[in-house]
Amino acid sequence: xxxxxxxxxxxxxxxxxxxxxxxxxxxxxxxxxxxxxxxxxxxxxxxxxxxxxxxxxxxxxxxxxxxxxxxxxxxxxxxxxxxxxxxxxxxxxxxxxxxxxxxxxxxxxxxxxxxxxxxxxxxxxxxxxxxxxxxxxxxxxxxxxxxxxxxxxxxxxxxxxxxxxxxxxxxxxxxxxxxxxxxxxxxxxxxxxxxxxxxxxxxxxxxxxxxxxxxxxxxxxxxxxxxxxxxxxxxxxxxxxxxxxxxxxxxxxxxxxxxxxxxxxxxxxxxxxxxxxxxxxxxxxxxxxxxxxxxxxxxxxxxxxxx
Amino acid sequence: xxxxxxxxxxxxxxxxxxxxxxxxxxxxxxxxxxxxxxxxxxxxxxxxxxxxxxxxxxxxxxxxxxxxxxxxxxxxxxxxxxxxxxxxxxxxxxxxxxxxxxxxxxxxxxxxxxxxxxxxxxxxxxxxxxxxxxxxxxxxxxxxxxxxxxxxxxxxxxxxxxxxxxxxxxxxxxxxxxxxxxxxxxxxxxxxxxxxxxxxxxxxxxxxxxxxxxxxxxxxxxxxxxxxxxxxxxxxxxxxxxxxxxxxxxxxxxxxxxxxxxxxxxxxxxxxxxx
Numbered sequence: 071x072x073x074x075x076x077x078x079x080x081x082x083x084x085x086x087x088x089x090x091x092x093x094x095x096x097x098x099x100x101x102x103x104x105x106x107x108x109x110x111x112x113x114x115x116x117x118x119x120x121x122x123x124x125x126x127x128x129x130x131x132x133x134x135x136x137x138x139x140x141x142x143x144x145x146x147x148x149x150x151x152x153x154x155x156x157x158x159x160x161x162x163x164x165x166x167x168x169x170x171x172x173x174x175x176x177x178x179x180x181x182x183x184x185x186x187x188x189x190x191x192x193x194x195x196x197x198x199x200x201x202x203x204x205x206x207x208x209x210x211x212x213x214x215x216x217x218x219x220x221x222x223x224x225x226x227x228x229x230x231x232x233x234x235x236x237x238x239x240x241x242x243x244x245x246x247x248x249x250x251x252x253x254x255x256x257x258x259x260x261x262x263x264x265x266x267x268x269x270x271x272x273x274x275x276x277x278x279x280x281x282x283x284x285x286x287x288x289x290x291x292x293x294x295x296x297x298x299x300x301x302x303x304x305x306x307x308x309x310x311x312x313x314x315x316x317x318x319x320x321x322x323x324x325x326x327x328x329x330x331x332x333x334x335x336x337x338x339x340x341x342x343x344x345x346x347x348x349x350x351x352x353x354x355x356x357x358x359x360x361x362x363x364x365x366x367x368x369x370x371x372x373x374x375x376x377x
Numbered sequence: 378x379x380x381x382x383x384x385x386x387x388x389x390x391x392x393x394x395x396x397x398x399x400x401x402x403x404x405x406x407x408x409x410x411x412x413x414x415x416x417x418x419x420x421x422x423x424x425x426x427x428x429x430x431x432x433x434x435x436x437x438x439x440x441x442x443x444x445x446x447x448x449x450x451x452x453x454x455x456x457x458x459x460x461x462x463x464x465x466x467x468x469x470x471x472x473x474x475x476x477x478x479x480x481x482x483x484x485x486x487x488x489x490x491x492x493x494x495x496x497x498x499x500x501x502x503x504x505x506x507x508x509x510x511x512x513x514x515x516x517x518x519x520x521x522x523x524x525x526x527x528x529x530x531x532x533x534x535x536x537x538x539x540x541x542x543x544x545x546x547x548x549x550x551x552x553x554x555x556x557x558x559x560x561x562x563x564x565x566x567x568x569x570x571x572x573x574x575x576x577x578x579x580x581x582x583x584x585x586x587x588x589x590x591x592x593x594x595x596x597x598x599x600x601x602x603x604x605x606x607x608x609x610x611x612x613x614x615x616x617x618x619x620x621x622x623x624x625x626x627x628x629x630x631x632x633x634x635x636x637x638x639x640x641x642x643x644x645x646x647x648x649x650x651x652x
Contacts, residue, residue, distance in 0.1 A: 121492070143496070149492070168389060
């Protein structure tokens with residue numbers, strides 16, 4: 071697969087503060103990538119360099135084999151910027167038409183294109199309204215709609231579901247799902263369920279550095295680990311209850327307050343282990359809320375990015 | 378080319394800038410203020426006894442504020458009403474232009490709207506498009522007011538139509554070039570500012586601060602203050618009312634030079650700036 075973003079020792083400083091620290095990356099086109107990390111990790115700064123909003127302090131970056139801001143990237147690269155505001159007092163449809171025109175659509179065809187992307191985010195009926203009259207969720211969807219104008223090959227979404235109600239967030243996830251075979255997505259989100267459900271690869275940033283770049287499945291080790299989220303705090307005897315099952319090697323009890331336990335088992339009896347564990351829990355009167363194969367991504371990322 | 382200009386994109390940005398001017402509170406404030414001010418001035422001037430300005434005493438009085446030779450040229454060779462309009466317009470143009478042109482790229486950056494634009498156009502196109510949009514608005518306003526003043530002048534004074542037309546064109550051209558210089562100055566200020574408010578404060582505050590500093594220096598040395606005054610387009614303003622055509626042509630070229638220099642300085646800052 072072709073490389074879409076390639077960096078070598080990419081760094082960015084704001085005054086004395088190093089926000090990105092010698093990032094070496096080679097992101098290939100194709101599968102959706104999740105970019106995660108705590109606040110201040112450098113995610114938005116990284117996107118800003120990719121899109122040419124800011125310039126790197128050191129190192130190099132290539133986007134589709136050329137430097138950011140190269141005219142060749144116009145129409146190939148689209149972004150949902152995290153905190154950009156649409157122009158006040160101008161209708162949403164008119165603003166999307168302007169974006170479409172700037173991307174090369176004729177004045178006439180820009181209307182069709184603007185309506186198409188508004189329909190894509192289920193907002194066909196709000197085109198005449200200026201953005202300041204829209205709810206937060208609608209505003210966000212309009213901002214997402216502009217990223218789908220034309221046929222971008224790379225779509226960067228910075229926090230696409232933050233601040234959205236569950237139904238709206240679900241509609242955005244569904245949109246990304248339907249589009250992800252046609253273009254490459256890089257999605258930054260604090261909602262790790264989104265990353266787990268939408269992305270094949272994950273990039274983890276911490277303090278301006280890339281700590282992990284691998285497949286989500288590989289990171290959370292789906293093969294011989296089970297995660298169970300209990301209804302209440304794990305009782306003191308839970309380890310004794312579960313270690314009666316021979317194939318369990320190790321049990322971790324989370325101390326982060328989410329009542330989660332992680333069970334490592336030998337791969338010899340992968341098929342029957344889930345049933346055995348459920349039986350044990352039922353017999354001990356322990357109720358669970360969630361039962362899943364592999365480690366929890368949020369727990370894993372939390373462990374990686376913890377200070 | 379990273380900074381190549383595409384005419385179509387330029388047109389779209391300029392058109393968007395002009396259209397949004399009519400919807401933005403800042404531009405509406407300018408238009409209302411500008412409109413009311415000129416309506417009041419033109420109305421009051423039409424009622425005033427301006428012919429006294431072309432009398433010996435009148436010219437002596439005006440000679441206190443400007444070159445007496447220029448005053449004689451304006452009030453004896455040309456329609457008095459239009460000349461008074463010309464002088465008021467020259468005096469107030471920097472202020473009005475700075476208000477109208479304070480937000481060329483400043484709010485694009487402060488509200489990060491620019492982040493929607495930059496994947497679609499380059500910075501040079503955006504900077505020039507905003508400049509053209511703003512300059513068009515200012516020029517349109519002065520075109521309307523200048524021709525309104527010419528119509529009133531034609532009704533009030535007995536002058537030949539050809540002479541009136543030629544003088545109106547001269548005034549209009551002068552105001553266009555003078556406004557371009559200040560629009561460029563504000564393009565530069567806007568490019569270094571983090572918000573519209575800062576841009577307006579820097580522009581108008583800086584301009585009046587500069588005039589005050591000039592006044593202080595003038596008390597010490599008239600020559601030095603004259604040299605310093607050429608840092609801003611208003612330093613060349615006295616040339617614009619000259620009876621000598623070559624001096625006027627030189628003044629217009631100087632205005633164009635100011636416009637280009639300020640434009641390029643702002644452009645240089647804008648293309649380097651983190652957005």
